Amino acid sequence: MRLPRILTPRTVAYAHCDLPCGVYDPAQARIEAESIKAIDEKYAANTDPEFRTRALIIKEQRSELVKHHLWVLWTDYFKPPHFEKYPQLHQLFNDATKLAGGGGGTKATTDGSKADELLQKIDEIAKIFWETKQA
Numbered sequence: 001m002r003l004p005r006i007l008t009p010r011t012v013a014y015a016h017c018d019l020p021c022g023v024y025d026p027a028q029a030r031i032e033a034e035s036i037k038a039i040d041e042k043y044a045a046n047t048d049p050e051f052r053t054r055a056l057i058i059k060e061q062r063s064e065l066v067k068h069h070l071w072v073l074w075t076d077y078f079k080p081p082h083f084e085k086y087p088q089l090h091q092l093f094n095d096a097t098k099l100a101g102g103g104g105g106t107k108a109t110t111d112g113s114k115a116d117e118l119l120q121k122i123d124e125i126a127k128i129f130w131e132t133k134q135a
Contacts, residue, residue, distance in 0.1 A: 037115035063107035096121035
């Protein structure tokens with residue numbers, strides 16, 4: 001029977017990251033977090049229910065993007081030596097991703113102070129990121 005042989009790949013490719021090799025930047029998460037903050041402000045200034053519904057949908061999408069960009073940095077860029085040198089790094093990522101999520105994070109509230117907290121955590125992560133890039 002020849003069918004299985006036809007379906008067997010001749011070449012197997014392996015990928016080791018979900019971004020182009022070596023291209024990581026916390027700015028991606030920060031831009032999305034700035035968008036969340038701006039949406040919170042526009043939401044508060046507008047009483048139109050259709051606008052507010054659309055704003056919440058977009059804000060939830062941006063919150064998910066923040067989490068995605070942070071997780072890529074956390075899991076793909078940072079390595080054990082980084083976590084040894086910066087022992088607070090795991091907690092920073094944990095706090096930041098929770099701030100971008102539901103249950104009191106930016107995804108679940110229109111409280112602009114949560115977006116400010118998220119931006120602060122991203123800035124702390126970015127500071128460490130750029131220190132590791134200089135090393």
